[in-house]
Amino acid sequence: MPLTCVAGLGVSGVAVARVLAGRGEPVVVVEAAEGERQRAAAGELAALGVEVRFGPMELPEGVTRLVTTxxxxxxPLVAAALEAEVEVVGEVELAWRLRPAQAAPWLALTGSNGKTTVVRMLTSMLLAAGHKALAVGNVGVPVVEAVxxxxxxxxxxxxxxxxxxxxxLAPRAAALLNLAPDHLDWHGSMEAYAAAKAKIFERAGTVVYxxxxxxxxxxxxxxxxAVGFTLLAPKADQLGVVEDLLVDRAFVADPVEAAEELATLADVHPLAPHNVANALxxxxxxxxxxxxxxxxxxxxxxxxxDPHRMTHxxxxxxxxxVDDSKATNPHAAAAALSSYPSIVWVAxxxxxxxxxxxxxxxxxxxxxxxxxxxxxxxxxxxALARHAPxxxxxxIAGQDTGAMERxxxxxxxxxxxxxxxxLSPAGASLDMFANYPARGEAFARAVRGLEVAT
Known part of the structure; x- marks a missing residue:
């Protein structure tokens, strides 16, 4: 039987190994770090017959498929697999291939910013309509377990x-929320980044942009x-805003002549232009x-x-x-900066x-x-010296635990x-914090300390 190698013992990597082992497929996981969490995960997988190899990230002999998360x-591990002509797939692609007959359709979305907000808004709407629905993927729950x-x-x-x-992937409907430079160190260029995002439309039943x-x-x-969404009055085949109403001119009997009210601006919280776009x-x-x-x-x-997204x-x-620690790129920070008239910016x-x-x-x-x-x-x-002298x-030069207080x-x-x-940093947090929530929590603690001091 073909041997699958799983790259890493992260949440998705463990989920992939667990699911494949449950199907009776041989699996080996390679992991560079051997901390307490990784050893615990390895112990869990060993009970399922999964081998975990700690140390150098090398492609095991006889592997026919590498699953990356x-x-x-x-x-180096991925490059070695590609050079050896070993198939490389992601956890999401594997999940799509493993779907059972009559599997739940996917409503998929991507974008440089707003993804988690939109997927949670969407799930709330689906649940309100009486559907058994779940938010999965980059939001936290591995798709391979949910399918x-x-x-x-x-x-x-x-x-x-x-x-x-x-x-x-062939989702029932797919949305591309926005496109701005991000992860260029991973993709190598803006063109490659945009091409990756564009793949969401290739087999989608309905395209939303x-x-x-x-x-x-x-x-x-x-x-x-294709169905557009806009903060302006919508044209035919669009959703948009008319005065204080969110309006649909796409999913109606006559998009040219008819429209349907979906909600009001008062139903969107927090109310900010980018969040209205998220709602649409x-x-x-x-x-x-x-x-x-x-x-x-x-x-x-x-x-x-969610916490850390324009949280007062x-x-x-x-x-x-205001804690907007989730703004980990300039495009996300721009949305927050445009929402307040007079700002002292923490970035x-x-x-x-x-x-x-x-x-x-x-x-x-x-x-x-x-x-x-x-x-x-x-x-x-x-940039501030050039444009806001x-x-x-x-x-603040220090990167110690007390830096946020300063x-x-x-x-x-x-x-x-x-x-x-x-706090809308425009950058990732891993230089100083475990993740962006930890950065936001440090900010909130410092603000609470300020309240006590005053």
Whole structure:
């Protein structure tokens, strides 16, 4: 029987090994790190007959398939498999191939930003319509575990990494939310990144795209009957906004002459332009599955935003403090920066090859100060010097556990009544924190400490 190698003991890697072992297939997992968590996972898999090899990431002899959970083509293990003509697939592609007969259809989405918000909004709408639905994929639940369960429909969040290693996915409907430079260190170029995102449309039943985003619209252009979403009044085959209403002119009997009200702006929370776009994207996918308008509205009302996405932490001395730690690229940070009129910006981290000049240029009129931290803070400081030379900037050089306390103290010093201190880093967090939630929690703790001190 063919031997499968699984790359790594992450959440998805363990899930793949568990599922394949349950099917009676021989599996070997390779893992470089041998910490407590990895040893515990190896023990669990050993009980299922799965061999785990710690140490150098080498391709085991006799392997016919490598399953990666998002590793880049230039990783030595993946490169070795490709050179040896071993098939390389992602966890999502494997899940699609392993679907049982009459498996739940997929409503899939990708984009540079907003994916998790949209997939959770979509799931809320599906549940409001009475469907047994689950959010899976990049949102946290491995797809390979969910496909065998008796769901009516799966809401699938896909990253560019997952799409790169997927070639046969055929979702019932698929959405591309937006397209901005991100993960260029992984993909090598903006063109390769966009090509990975575009794969979501190749076999989709219904194509959904952001009509306000030129890159997204260009990718959707070859697909007849594609459905757009826009913050403007919708044309035929679009969802959009008319005064304070979210309106559907795509999934109605006569898109040219008719429209249907789905919700109001008051149903969207937090209310910000990018989040209205998120709601429209989720609604388009839900409508493609036949969800009625009243369930779209109820789903939006019952939706609970994830932490660390424009989360209001508190008000101290007439200054608001907002945690947007999930903004791990400039495009995400731009959405938050456009939502507040007067900002002391907390930014920095790992920019992953992205440029921040356009972000800073657009945000400059709103900035009252900036506090920078993390590995690439100098690049943001340079952009501020070019495009916002009058904005005071504080550089926090330390990367110790107390750095965020100094950040918040300096931000409070720069802020005046009516300002918003906004943690919207525009970069990844791994230079200083375990992940973006840890960064946001450090910010929230520092703000609470500020409240006590004052």
């Amino acid at each position: 998002g590793w880049a083509p230039h990783h 065998a369960e008796p769901y009516d429909v799966l809401a699938v969040e896909l990253s560019s990494f997952q799409l790169h290693w997927s070639d046969t 952001n009509a306000d985003d030129p890159g997204t619209a260009r990718i959707a252009a070859p697909y007849p009957g 994207a989720a609604a388009a996918l839900a409508r493609a599955y036949g969800v009625p308008a009243e369930a779209v509205r109820r789903g939006l009302r019952e939706f609970t935003p 932490i508190g008000r101290v001395g007439e200054v608001d403090y 920095g981290g790992q920019l992953k090859g992205a440029d921040v000049d356009d972000l800073v240029r657009r945000a400059a009129p709103r900035l009252r100060g900036a506090v920078l931290l993390g590995a690439d803070r100098a690049r943001i400081a340079e 009058n904005v005071p900037v504080v550089d 950040v918040v103290t300096e931000a409070a010093r720069l802020a005046s009544a009516g300002d918003t201190v906004l």
